Amino acid sequence: MESSLFRNRFHSEAPDDQKRFLEDNELPYKAISTSDFESIKDKLVQVARSLNQPSPNADSTFYKVPFEEVPELVAGRKVYIHKGQAYVPSTQLTFLVAGQFRSKLSKALVLTYRKWMSVISEEESDRLAPIVEALSSRYLGPDYSQGKIKSEVALQDMDDLAKTSFPLCMRHLFFKLREEHHLKHGGRQQLGLFLKGVGLKLEDALAFWRSEFGQKMGVERFDKEYAYNIRHNYGKEGKRTDYTPFSCNKIILSTPGVGDHHGCPYRHFSEENLRAALGSMHLGVRIVDEILEKVRNRHYQVACSLTFEATHGSQTIGINHPNQYFEQSRKILQPKVPQELANDNTETTTAS
């Protein structure tokens, strides 16, 4: 709650003040020359446009930094990269500075910090350490990316996760796919993006869908008809957009046709089907009736929350996104204990 304070403050600082801040603290970020700018201007404009942000003009400032230092920006394709250097616009400079604090302060990110330290030179790290130290004590703030930034999920764990942590809509799609070895377009989209959000990597996703679809049509046809779309959803084709999984709203407002299995069970199932579905996850009749009552009042998300609470024995802040449901569930079922912390208590500060 306080890092955002710092971030906002730094962000609202005038460009000149930001520049001075960096100089005062001897942070190794240098603005690129105007000639450098001109030579890659079209590329920078292209990136800005892809983020539908104002195109950089003649006097906008860009910083050239090793791309390893701004993983968020690189992963999000929010910066132009050339020869290992990321060209960070002053508007995103916050990531650089805020990142410094995080990597130094957050114990959960020790691993990231080490990686960072091994990338820059000895002299630099020696020179930077005291600075970062000073800055951190001054601008102490919470870890924006608490926990795992990019948790991954093994293909083999999918079945268990589906049973324990998937919201009913995804759980339903998942098992329908397992049983029919196929899903119509709407279902592929809804489940596919959700799984991506869960942490299933592209290669595993392809393997997963191919293993199912392959049974009913042969892998050759699968690669021909469906593989491309999966890669596209992962941002690996065409425009290369890393699509956000569907929200509850989108799902509830969708209109599944005959043969479709997507949509929100609370919204689209018949009462008897919903009752049966809820019954299949060992829920008492009492709570089930309570849930159906919410459904009658068209409070689908509330009904979903009730289901969550009944199956997890924990309160929720309301469900508005399937992946939020999943994340919440994991936090409860799998107490997160970063291994990094286990073998770390001994040598947090190696440089001397």
Next chain:
RNA sequence: GGCGGC
């Protein structure tokens, strides 16, 4: 699934 190309 939709759009588009041959």
Next chain:
DNA sequence: GCCGCCAACATA
């Protein structure tokens, strides 16, 4: 019949 490209948007 063969093929490419698109949609999405919650969080702390």
